[in-house]
Amino acid sequence: MVKNSDFEPYIVCFACNWCTYTGSDQAGVSRMQRPADVRIIRLMCSGRMEPRYAIEALKNGADGVIIGACHLGDCHYLEGNEKAVRRFSVFNKFIEEYGMNPKRFQFWHISASEGAEFTEHIKEYVSELKKIGPNSRKKIAAKEFKKLEEALIQ
Amino acid sequence: MSLEKPKPRVAVYICHCGKNIADVIDMDEITEYAKHIPNVALAKNYKFMCSNAGQDLIAEDLRSGKIDRVVVAACSPLMHEETYRRVLRENNFNEFFFEQANIREHASWVNLRDHKGAMEIAKDHVKMAVAKVSNDRPLIRQKVKVTQEALIVGAGITGMFAALDLANKYKVHLVERTPTIGGHMAQLDKTFPTMDCSACITTPKMVEVGRHPNIDLLTYSEIENVDLNVGNFDVQVRKKSRKINHLICTGCGACGEVCPITVPNEFDYNMGYRRAAYVPFPQAIPAQYTIDIDSCIECKLCVDACDVNAIDFNQEDEIIDLKVGSIIIATGNDIFDPSKLYRYGYQKYKNVLIAIEMERLLSSTGPTLGKVIRPSDHKTPRRIAFLQCVGSRDFHEDTHKYCSRVCCMYAMKQARQYKEKYPDSEVFIFYIDIRAFGKGYEEFYEIAAREYGINFIRGRIGDVFEKNDGSLIVRGNDSLLAEKYEIEVDMLILSTAIEARKDADVVGRFFGVQCSEDGMFMEAHPKLKPVDSLSMGVFIAGTCQAPRDIPDSVAQAKAAASSADNFMASGEVEIEPYYSMVQPEICSGCRSCIQLCPYDAISFDEITNTADINAIKCKGCGVCVASCPSNAIIQNHFTRNQILSEVRALKPWENYIIKN
Ligand SMILES: Cc1cc2nc3c(=O)[nH]c(=O)nc-3n(C[C@H](O)[C@H](O)[C@H](O)COP(=O)(O)OP(=O)(O)OC[C@H]3O[C@@H](n4cnc5c(N)ncnc54)[C@H](O)[C@@H]3O)c2cc1C
Ligand code: SF4
Ligand code: SF4
Ligand code: FES
Numbered sequence: 105m106v107k108n109s110d111f112e113p114y115i116v117c118f119a120c121n122w123c124t125y126t127g128s129d130q131a132g133v134s135r136m137q138r139p140a141d142v143r144i145i146r147l148m149c150s151g152r153m154e155p156r157y158a159i160e161a162l163k164n165g166a167d168g169v170i171i172g173a174c175h176l177g178d179c180h181y182l183e184g185n186e187k188a189v190r191r192f193s194v195f196n197k198f199i200e201e202y203g204m205n206p207k208r209f210q211f212w213h214i215s216a217s218e219g220a221e222f223t224e225h226i227k228e229y230v231s232e233l234k235k236i237g238p239n240s241r242k243k244i245a246a247k248e249f250k251k252l253e254e255a256l257i258q
Numbered sequence: 259m260s261l262e263k264p265k266p267r268v269a270v271y272i273c274h275c276g277k278n279i280a281d282v283i284d285m286d287e288i289t290e291y292a293k294h295i296p297n298v299a300l301a302k303n304y305k306f307m308c309s310n311a312g313q314d315l316i317a318e319d320l321r322s323g324k325i326d327r328v329v330v331a332a333c334s335p336l337m338h339e340e341t342y343r344r345v346l347r348e349n350n351f352n353e354f355f356f357e358q359a360n361i362r363e364h365a366s367w368v369n370l371r372d373h374k375g376a377m378e379i380a381k382d383h384v385k386m387a388v389a390k391v392s393n394d395r396p397l398i399r400q401k402v403k404v405t406q407e408a409l410i411v412g413a414g415i416t417g418m419f420a421a422l423d424l425a426n427k428y429k430v431h432l433v434e435r436t437p438t439i440g441g442h443m444a445q446l447d448k449t450f451p452t453m454d455c456s457a458c459i460t461t462p463k464m465v466e467v468g469r470h471p472n473i474d475l476l477t478y479s480e481i482e483n484v485d486l487n488v489g490n491f492d493v494q495v496r497k498k499s500r501k502i503n504h505l506i507c508t509g510c511g512a513c514g515e516v517c518p519i520t521v522p523n524e525f526d527y528n529m530g531y532r533r534a535a536y537v538p539f540p541q542a543i544p545a546q547y548t549i550d551i552d553s554c555i556e557c558k559l560c561v562d563a564c565d566v567n568a569i570d571f572n573q574e575d576e577i578i579d580l581k582v583g584s585i586i587i588a589t590g591n592d593i594f595d596p597s598k599l600y601r602y603g604y605q606k607y608k609n610v611l612i613a614i615e616m617e618r619l620l621s622s623t624g625p626t627l628g629k630v631i632r633p634s635d636h637k638t639p640r641r642i643a644f645l646q647c648v649g650s651r652d653f654h655e656d657t658h659k660y661c662s663r664v665c666c667m668y669a670m671k672q673a674r675q676y677k678e679k680y681p682d683s684e685v686f687i688f689y690i691d692i693r694a695f696g697k698g699y700e701e702f703y704e705i706a707a708r709e710y711g712i713n714f715i716r717g718r719i720g721d722v723f724e725k726n727d728g729s730l731i732v733r734g735n736d737s738l739l740a741e742k743y744e745i746e747v748d749m750l751i752l753s754t755a756i757e758a759r760k761d762a763d764v765v766g767r768f769f770g771v772q773c774s775e776d777g778m779f780m781e782a783h784p785k786l787k788p789v790d791s792l793s794m795g796v797f798i799a800g801t802c803q804a805p806r807d808i809p810d811s812v813a814q815a816k817a818a819a820s821s822a823d824n825f826m827a828s829g830e831v832e833i834e835p836y837y838s839m840v841q842p843e844i845c846s847g848c849r850s851c852i853q854l855c856p857y858d859a860i861s862f863d864e865i866t867n868t869a870d871i872n873a874i875k876c877k878g879c880g881v882c883v884a885s886c887p888s889n890a891i892i893q894n895h896f897t898r899n900q901i902l903s904e905v906r907a908l909k910p911w912e913n914y915i916i917k918n
Pocket of ligand 2: 840844845846847848849850851852868869885886887888889890891
């Protein structure tokens with residue numbers, strides 16, 4: 105069993121350029137402190153987000169994946185976020201089927217001015233993930249990577 | 259023969275940002291780390307990458323032939339992506355062989371104390387940027403012709419000044435919701451700090467706007483719809499019916515005289531009255547009349563009274579289609595409603611007023627022709643008090659945390675005006691701090707205290723009680739003397755906050771402009787882009803962005819006008835080439851993408867049986883890319899390969915496995 109003690113969750117956030125990405129910038133400018141657990145990948149709209157990116161991150165052992173989208177009605181491209189919501193509506197169920205805790209995937213609506221909300225959400229999410237414990241895929245991912253590396257060296 | 263692409267040679271530059279990044283993230287460690295990322299040819303760090311010297315560093319390496327792609331790990335790309343792209347462009351490299359890793363806003367600044375954690379994130383962000391840049395492809399920005407006309411929404415002092423500046427060069431459509439232009443400034447009597455008469459400076463500008471051949475004035479009109487095509491916005495305006503033909507109406511006022519209906523006049527904050535056929539105030543522009551159909555009983559007395567037969571009850575709303583190259587939003591502010599703060603007694607006690615009502619009472623064109631009277635008995639009050647920060651600098655629900663910036667000054671202004679009219683009266687101002695920050699403002703404060711003998715008492719009023727005769731007892735704590743006060747006054751004026759328009763979110767949505775936490779429109783950057791919005795070609799100015807006074811609103815109006823001019827002047831605008839493309843050899847012809855596109859950019863080619871995307875119409879949301887079951891669509895600069903390479907650059911297991 106993997107131990108939970110001093111485990112820092114590893115979170116990948118896919119952030120829409122117009123809202124969550126800018127909101128996270130705003131959190132930075134205002135020096136709002138949050139756990140150092142979030143890596144942000146910028147997309148132009150949450151509508152660009154594909155399930156496979158989230159799967160890839162989870163498969164590699166990420167403890168949480170977040171999609172950061174505009175509030176409904178506020179999408180810069182009218183309704184990209186609505187389409188993303190629909191596209192990901194069963195994603196939690198899907199990863200649960202594969203034996204993962206459905207909370208490992210999150211769909212948030214954070215506007216460009218909600219740096220404080222983003223920070224708060226992350227704090228809550230991190231403590232939730234600490235309760236859930238590390239993603240058990242980490243070991244497999246590490247092994248697979250080792251194999252790949254060895255194959256490359258040979 | 260090898261068809262393999264040459265291996266990318268990436269240069270990574272890490273910026274100290276003075277101490278903003280370097281204090282948290284060890285520069286040597288991350289530079290060493292970057293050197294060992296696959297595809298990295300060299301890695302360097304420098305104090306300020308965005309400075310000339312920093313840019314030269316990149317330029318030199320580009321010219322040396324050692325590198326062909328650039329990653330800068332620094333602030334947010336929203337801040338400086340353009341700066342670095344220009345360096346590549348100027349050195350004959352494709353500007354899209356560039357990625358910026360955000361290690362300031364997203365790493366050092368949010369983890370000021372957790373240096374190790376910040377380092378981990380910074381390393382990951384650099385790794386992802388290298389992975390993405392390695393998969394970047396050369397792109398060319400699209401050029402779009404810009405319509406040489408502008409739209410300004412809101413004709414307060416801000417909208418009017420912006421319109422006048424722009425109209426020297428461009429056709430300007432100025433849309434105003436109410437029947438007249440002028441906004442809040444037209445309601446003021448005098449203006450601080452110079453005490454010049456508001457009408458004397460506003461009215462000539464209003465006339466100028468009304469007469470300007472290049473200004474298409476659309477009053478009593480609302481924005482109906484906007485298509486956000488950068489540089490060629492399609493805007494629909496609803497011109498509400500006034501039931502009076504403005505081409506004929508001479509503004510003689512005969513209709514208003516016969517109209518039997520009187521309703522409270524919004525312009526006087528409901529303290530005066532107007533008819534159903536009316537102009538809001540005598541100097542209104544346009545000077546023609548409007549029939550307020552909601553209060554009109556259609557007795558049609560006015561129809562006979564009008565000598566020129568201008569009244570037309572069959573007139574319908576008109577929808578006007580405009581095409582404009584740039585847009586300035588200047589919709590101004592609403593005023594905080596203090597009736598929800600029960601303890602101050604607004605709308606419960608007759609003699610509690612808000613400052614804008616006092617402004618109308620003081621005005622020589624107001625409902626009392628400049629005589630200050632108290633509403634309960636129409637007597638002139640001898641002792642009055644102002645209460646500052648009503649709805650501002652408050653942490654309770656329904657109030658605002660921010661300072662409204664003008665209330666200290668307008669309260670002192672009104673106090674001085676009142677004292678000038680009634681020299682033997684007494685005035686109290688209850689305040690938390692007096693904020694007199696502008697040019698000549700502190701001096702204005704000093705004169706108010708010294709020469710006008712206005713009593714400044716530090717400490718918010720706690721309670722207000724009404725006596726039988728309508729006078730008010732105010733109670734609170736004087737925080738300078740540390741003692742309680744209880745003072746009787748004839749009238750209390752609440753200096754209420756400036757707040758966002760109730761429909762700011764709706765208006766913002768039309769133009770792709772976000773609202774800040776306080777509900778007002780959000781600028782693209784608080785310091786460097788104060789009048790830009792995040793929506794390209796759309797600018798914001800005046801009190802719709804934040805509370806401010808007239809000098810600052812005018813300064814912003816001029817800034818927004820010059821930004822809009824700048825945007826349109828070259829006749830062309832370059833837009834990001836993030837559009838998507840269908841690979842016809844992969845497309846199965848399922849057509850599922852076609853209805854998903856919000857911009858109708860995808861058509862179907864019946865001959866080849868494949869979908870096709872119009873690059874100009876496509877805005878690059880990527881919805882179709884993510885939805886195509888055949889993976890046939892590619893989005894420029896955000897290809898599937900690129901995003902996957904970013905994800906794969908991350909090794910979420912690494913630290914955990916090492917530890918366990
Ligand atoms: C009581 C009081 C006293 C003041 N005294 C002073 C003073 O002495 N000196 C000073 O410098 N400043 C003073 N100010 C501040 C001053 O009023 C503002 O700085 C200034 O009026 C802001 O102008 P604006 O054009 O940005 O907004 P506004 O004056 O609010 O104008 C906005 C215009 O846009 C229109 N509009 C709104 N929404 C729409 C829409 N969706 N479509 C079309 N049109 C729309 C409105 O009808 C309005 O005409 C005072 C403010 C108050 C409240
Ligand atoms: S969704 Fe994909 S396969 Fe279907 S028509 Fe569009 S591009 Fe072709
Ligand atoms: S990327 Fe968005 S705008 Fe462009 S064609 Fe696809 S769905 Fe339409
Ligand atoms: S632009 Fe933010 S979700 Fe579409």
